[in-house]
Amino acid sequence: MPAENLTRAEAIERADVVTGVESYTVELDVTTGPTTFASTTVIRFSAKPGGSTFVDLVAPAVREIVLNGRPLDPAAVYADSRIALTDLAAENELRVVADCAYMNTGEGLHRFVDPVDGEVYLYTQFEVPDARRVFATFEQPDLKAPFQVTVTAPAAWQVVSNQPTPEPTAATHATDADVLAATWTFEPTPRISTYLVALVAGPYAVERGELTSSDGRTIPLGVFCRASLSEHLDADYIMATTRKGFEFYEKTFDVPYPFDKYDQLFVPEYNMGAMENPGCVTFTEAYVFRSQVTDAVRERRVVTILHELAHMWFGDLVTMKWWNDLWLNESFAEYASTLATAEATEWEAAWTTFSAMEKTWAYRQDQLPTTHPIVAEIRDLEDVQVNFDGITYAKGASVLKQLAAWVGRDEFLAGVSAYFKKHAWSNTVLRDLLVELEATSGRDLGAWSAAWLETAGVNTLRPDVEVDAEGTITGLAVLQSAPADHPTIRPHRLGIGCYDLVEQPDGAVTLERTHQVVIDVDGERTEVPELVGHERPALLLLNDEDLAYAKVRLDDESLAAATEHLSRLTDPLARSLVWGSAWDAVRDGETPASAYVDLVLGNIAAETESTTVRTTLNQLGLAARTYVAPERRAATLARIGDRLWALAQEAAAGSDLQLQLVKFTAALASTPDHVAPLRGLLDGSVALDGLVVDTDLRWEVLQGLVRLGAADDAEVDAALAQDDTATGRQSAARARAAAPTVAAKEAAFASVVDQADVPNAIIRATAAGFVNVGDPAVLEPFVTRYVDALTGIWTSRSYHIAEELIEGLYPAPLASAGLRDAVQAWLDAHADAPAALRRMVAEQLAGTERALVAQAADV
Template structure:
């Protein structure tokens, strides 16, 4: 990988030589065989006469390099991932002919063979630096150009790129003369960055539709997936969600959709949720629901659809100049998609979901030793790869929500609209946006930007309350603190909610908002005179409505009321804030993990929001396995399993809560008593009204049996024989890796570390099963195995595969001093290891250190 890196300094230097790129012409022949494809690139560009530079290309072989009519010696000019170009003219034409390689890593041009029907499916994934795996390119976002793509492929395939698909022409199949082939010649794209070019090809099933844009154009729509999944594709719902998003964004941004069509393609073995290729958006095919899924997953798919659609403006129309402004893409898309989900779809509680899921992610990331400013210092490509994180996405979106509250939503969105109009088809940096926001809001944002975008860390806000003998508030202040390593004290616009118990008409009790004030918090102490003289509420909730980005603590009386009446808090967003505050206190070692377990088991059945349930149950699992005192771990897991199974049996038939509880029971089953209901659900001898044990749920139940040592390998083999699909193979890999023996864990570890040809999706599934244990002692030998493998993994694997292995195989359930010491020793001994690798390892270590601190607090 070091030979494939690119530094910011090199990119700046190259942009100083290459003054403009006129066009790319890319020809790809996908009929040459199963391992490589033919790639021919012609780049026309302007440059400083006499200067030299390079283009990027990762390919097993380069056959021809011609610069301005001169054939260059490939052996002299091509090395590692670069082709050197010397003695440039003012106007240049470069032609590169190469054999490029298909991948099974989700980078470049990924090739997948469907086990159901043997068909081949291809898709590209280029962000950050992987267009160079398919064609020769200036691989940096500020050298935008129009791209003309021509593709030769089997005639029966669908071939999709950024521009509308043209009528194909008959062509020759290079490897199979008897097979019909065709050539598709796409019109040039608008001026975009190289990482946004896309190609999807194969016998995909497609459903088509259209919409009318705000400027009167008819925009064609397409929804694609593999043929063997077509029966599960709910394309009508996806297109209807897309239409709602188009209408919302075009009205909100006051800028029509900037491209010619909008295809959404669900592709196999994808490394992420989705990618915003203009007009050719790719998604993980886990969003094609072949089995029942929770409402949390359904809502997440809507947010993802709208996130990628927002990118057509944020990132595609206007693109960051260099990756330190990646937040201009991702934070805005995250904020805009939640706004659109809440206001344009049926998922009206999207901000509650954002609070429960995204902000939890942001707070966790921002408390790691590797945290960074939203506008991060990106020195090279390896830096940006690890910055697709909770800061760039979730913290950035949280801060934008805060900014909109601070300057006014209308003023904020007017500034965004002006930004799009002024910088369409170009590249920008942070000041370009701030200029427009300052103009529409009338505020000087220099200090705000410095505090929020250019410094790292999260503040903590606490109330300080004094009351008189009549229970009325005589003084109230908000105290703000910051961690010693990141001491910035920031301005916050936030609401303070007053909640009191009221009796409902049916005789039940609810904790409801009775009064609210909105204030600006600035400095270490902010007085709140607006509430002086008011009767002290049962619950005083800082950051009501979740406008601010800050850790929130409750005063002692409010905490007691919140814990006693958590299930009675009527507002789901307020409940989410309380859940989050208590969980954060557990993570910080202020509240014992065992008390959090009690809180969840006593209140989760009353929670109405699917993502809050999902997030809270996942946190319960982490608390039980890593945060409770080790001597109580087995008892705690047993109690959780018993209680969750009981709650599942009592849950409303067919409810989302019932499904989530059954899934979680399978994940945390830990005793011989838990085998009986798991086995009964798999065999059908135990049933719950309304619960369908479908294919994917059966796999989860089977994995629960495997991790308990209650299922033989032959049972996994039999399940795979019944479901020999891509998902089935991943589920089988995960189940096998969950085998709770040293031999089983050794086999799982070796299958993905020693073997180098395993696809990305199988690696991901295997790693998930490897760390899924009831008794963590089985992982003790792997502390050393893990650290020994780090450098070989980093030096021999592509970035995404290295990331999957380094993060996925970390034996986190050990949560032990021995693991901490082993990883710290590796970091101490490898101070000169690549920074991105050290960051990954340091973040895993931080999780173990936090677990040890939580265990001490629970002792």
């Protein structure tokens, strides 16, 4: 990978030499065999006469390079993913002919063979630096250009790119004369960045529709997936959600959709949720629901659809100049998609979901030793790869939500609209956006930007309450603190909610908000005179309605009321804030993890929001496995397994809660007593009214049995024979890796570390099974194995595969001083290792250090 890096300084220097890119013409032939495809690129560009620069390309064979009619020797000018160009003219034409390699890593042009029918499926994933795996390119976002793409492929395939798919013409198949081939010649794109070019090809099933844009154009819609999944594709719902998003964004941004069509393609073995290629958006096919899924997953799909649609404006129409302003893409898309989900779809509680999941992610990331400002310092491509994180997405979106509340929503959105109109088809930096927001809001945002966008870390807010003998508030202040290594004290716009027990007409007693004030907090202490003289409420909730980005603590009386009456708290967003406050206190070692376990087991059955349930139960598992004191761990897990199964039996038939409780029963089962209900679910001797034990749930239950040592490889083989699909193979890999023996763990570890040709999805599944343990002692032998493998993984694998292995195989369940010391010793001994590698390892170490702090507090 070091030979494929690009520094910001090099990009600036190249943009100084290359004064403009007129066009790309890219011709691809994917009929040349199963390992490589033919790629021909013609780039027309202007430059400083006599200047020198380079073009990016990653290819196993470069056959021809011609610059301005002058042939160049590939052996002399191509090395380390770069083609050197010298003696440039004012206007230049570069032609590069190469054999490029298919990938099975989810990068470049990914090739997948469907085990169901043997059909081949292709898709591209170029962000950040992988267009160069498919064609020669100036691989940096500020050298935008129109791209004219031509593709030769089997005639029976669907071939999709950024522009509308043209009628194909007959062509010759390069390797099989019996297969009819065709050539698709797409019209040039508008001016876009290299990482946004896309190609998806294969015998995809497709459903088509259309919508009318705000400027009167008819926009064709397409929804695609593999043929073997097509029976599960709910294209009508996806297109209905898309239409709602179009209407919302075009009205909100006051800018019509900027492209000619909108295809959404669900593709196999995808590394992420989705990618915003203009007019050709790719999604993980996990969003094609072949089995029952939770409402949390359904809602997440809607948010993802609207996130990628928002990118058509944020990122595609207007693009950051360099990756330090990646937040201009991702934070805005995250904010806009949550806003659209809450206001334009049936998922009206989207901000509760955002609070439960996205902000939890942001707070966790922002407390790592590798945290960074939202506007991050991006020195090279390796820096940006690791910055697709909770800061760039969730913290940035949280800050934008607060900014909109501070300057006024209408003023905020007017500034965004002006930004789009002024900078359409160009590249921007932070200041370009602030200029427009300052103009529409009338506020100077320099100080706000410095505090929120250019510094790292999360603040903590605590109430300081004084009451008299009658329970009347005589003094109230909000105390703000910051971590020592990121000591910025920030301004916050936030609500303070007063919640009390209220008897309803039917006799039920609920915890309701009876009063609220909205204040500006600034400095280490902010007095709140508005509540002086009011009766002390049962629950005093800082950051009511979740406007601010800050960790919040409850005072002792409020914590007691929340613990006792959380199930009575009717506002789902307020409940999410209480859940989050309790979790943050555990992570910071201020509250015993065992108390958090009690809180969850006592209240989770009353939680109505699916994502809050999923997030909280995931946190319950982490607390029990790594935060609870080691001597209590087995008993705690046993209690959790018992309680979750009891709650699953009591849950409403067919409810989302019932499904989640069963899933987490399987995931957290830990004792021989937990075998019987899981086995019963598989063989049908145990049934819950309304619960369908479908294919994917059967895999989850089986994985629980394997982890308990109650099912073996033969049973996994039998399950795979019944479900020999891509998902089935991934589930089988995860199940085998979950077996509770050192031999099984060694086989899993070796299968992905020692073998270099394993697809990304199998690596991800195997790693998930490897760390899925009941007794963490089984991972002890792999501490040394892990640290010894780090350097080899980094130097021999592509970025995404290295990331999957380094993060996925980290033996986190050990949560021990021995693991901490071994990883710290590796970092000490490898001070000169690449910064991105050190960051990955340091983040894993930080999780262990935090677990040890929490364990010490669990008394």
